Amino acid sequence: MMTEEQMEVLRQQIAAYAIISDQLVQMHKAFSAQHTHSGMRQGSLYYDPWIASSGQKMNIRQRWSPTTEQLQILERIFEEDNGTPNNQRLKEITTELAQHGKISDSNVYNWFQNRRARLRRKQSVPEPQKPESETGKEVQSLKEKKMRPESTLSYENSAQRSKTIHLQQSPEISTEMLRLNSRSNEANPHFRQILI
Amino acid sequence: MMTEEQMEVLRQQIAAYAIISDQLVQMHKAFSAQHTHSGMRQGSLYYDPWIASSGQKMNIRQRWSPTTEQLQILERIFEEDNGTPNNQRLKEITTELAQHGKISDSNVYNWFQNRRARLRRKQSVPEPQKPESETGKEVQSLKEKKMRPESTLSYENSAQRSKTIHLQQSPEISTEMLRLNSRSNEANPHFRQILI
DNA sequence: CGAGTATGAATGAAGG
DNA sequence: CCTTCATTCATACTCG
Numbered sequence: 001m002m003t004e005e006q007m008e009v010l011r012q013q014i015a016a017y018a019i020i021s022d023q024l025v026q027m028h029k030a031f032s033a034q035h036t037h038s039g040m041r042q043g044s045l046y047y048d049p050w051i052a053s054s055g056q057k058m059n060i061r062q063r064w065s066p067t068t069e070q071l072q073i074l075e076r077i078f079e080e081d082n083g084t085p086n087n088q089r090l091k092e093i094t095t096e097l098a099q100h101g102k103i104s105d106s107n108v109y110n111w112f113q114n115r116r117a118r119l120r121r122k123q124s125v126p127e128p129q130k131p132e133s134e135t136g137k138e139v140q141s142l143k144e145k146k147m148r149p150e151s152t153l154s155y156e157n158s159a160q161r162s163k164t165i166h167l168q169q170s171p172e173i174s175t176e177m178l179r180l181n182s183r184s185n186e187a188n189p190h191f192r193q194i195l196i
Numbered sequence: 197m198m199t200e201e202q203m204e205v206l207r208q209q210i211a212a213y214a215i216i217s218d219q220l221v222q223m224h225k226a227f228s229a230q231h232t233h234s235g236m237r238q239g240s241l242y243y244d245p246w247i248a249s250s251g252q253k254m255n256i257r258q259r260w261s262p263t264t265e266q267l268q269i270l271e272r273i274f275e276e277d278n279g280t281p282n283n284q285r286l287k288e289i290t291t292e293l294a295q296h297g298k299i300s301d302s303n304v305y306n307w308f309q310n311r312r313a314r315l316r317r318k319q320s321v322p323e324p325q326k327p328e329s330e331t332g333k334e335v336q337s338l339k340e341k342k343m344r345p346e347s348t349l350s351y352e353n354s355a356q357r358s359k360t361i362h363l364q365q366s367p368e369i370s371t372e373m374l375r376l377n378s379r380s381n382e383a384n385p386h387f388r389q390i391l392i
Numbered sequence: 393c394g395a396g397t398a399t400g401a402a403t404g405a406a407g408g
Numbered sequence: 409c410c411t412t413c414a415t416t417c418a419t420a421c422t423c424g
Contacts, residue, residue, distance in 0.1 A: 065416095111404080116409085261420075310401085312412090
């Protein structure tokens with residue numbers, strides 16, 4: 001297992017990489033923004049058909065996807081608040097995120113819902129330390145799904161620690177990297193539905 | 197302390213970011229190496245001028261792949277149980293499969309998830325209509341897709357293929373990055389999964 | 393070797 | 409909250 005110290009290091013490392021890649025994506029977006037005209041780019045990276053001339057077309061993309069900024073903010077809030085936002089809070093968050101792209105509160109709601117659920121799922125499997133010693137011992141029956149080891153969390157509260165990493169990364173990154181792909185390329189978080 | 201699962205999550209995150217960052221660096225190098233290139237082919241997805249000629253490289257990002265035995269077992273179970281394994285069952289299966297190779301329950305979980313999904317898709321679309329206009333950016337108004345019919349037509353039209361990058365990362369990271377993660381090198385598992 | 397396909401994994405959303 | 413689905417991404421694998 002790891003020491004708390006090592007954990008901390010890992011966290012920092014992640015944060016560092018996260019920031020870097022985020023900047024990368026930012027650059028990508030900036031770059032693509034100033035090139036929306038020239039040449040055809042056969043819808044690969046991001047096609048933006050939603051600005052379709054015919055009024056309000058914007059279809060095709062049906063599922064919301066957070067922009068990088070939004071994701072960042074969401075993650076931050078998730079850590080800070082460390083819990084389910086109530087309606088009030090939810091709307092605040094939505095409002096804030098709306099500045100960075102189209103979004104609705106149900107998106108935010110779902111996001112938190114999923115975020116929590118998946119975190120829980122991951123951490124709810126205390127894996128035995130010796131992988132191959134014997135297979136039979138792995139009892140671990142959580143079958144009593146009624147009982148959720150809610151109190152067993154450790155990841156979250158350790159993450160609550162200050163995340164100030166203060167790093168500034170290299171400003172000079174070529175435009176080449178802009179081709180870097182990632183989900184975050186979805187500079188266009190378009191959605192369609194509203195639900196409720 | 198952390199569970200093995202949590203560790204796994206961390207590893208995944210690190211690996212993910214590490215890859216992106218690596219690519220970033222690689223691209224940067226490639227770019228600065230021959231920057232005289234003026235005609236930007238912004239449309240084209242990518243190309244990979246950075247062939248890692250270096251011999252050794254850490255194998256980041258290896259994805260699990262079932263061995264033959266595992267696959268057989270999985271298929272058998274899939275038929276027999278004919279449904280979604282609950283957590284209990286999932287662990288049993290994982291345990292069994294672990295005898296034939298490295299595996300984690302999330303692998304199993306995903307496998308069933310995908311298996312079901314793909315089976316479903318196959319069934320619901322017996323005859324896929326082929327996209328005749330290859331370049332046509334057909335609108336394909338699926339507005340009615342809003343409601344979820346049991347027969348979700350979703351054929352694999354090859355448009356919107358991935359904007360892949362396909363590159364192998366190299367072990368070394370730019371000096372910028374070294375600054376960032378310098379103190380964690382020893383503890384750093386750059387691995388998403390360390391199987392094989 | 394490079395394009396196309398199979399498939400493991402991630403994630404937004406729906407329903408209960 | 410929990411489970412499951414649909415969809416998409418990324419990668420390994422295969423074939424021309």
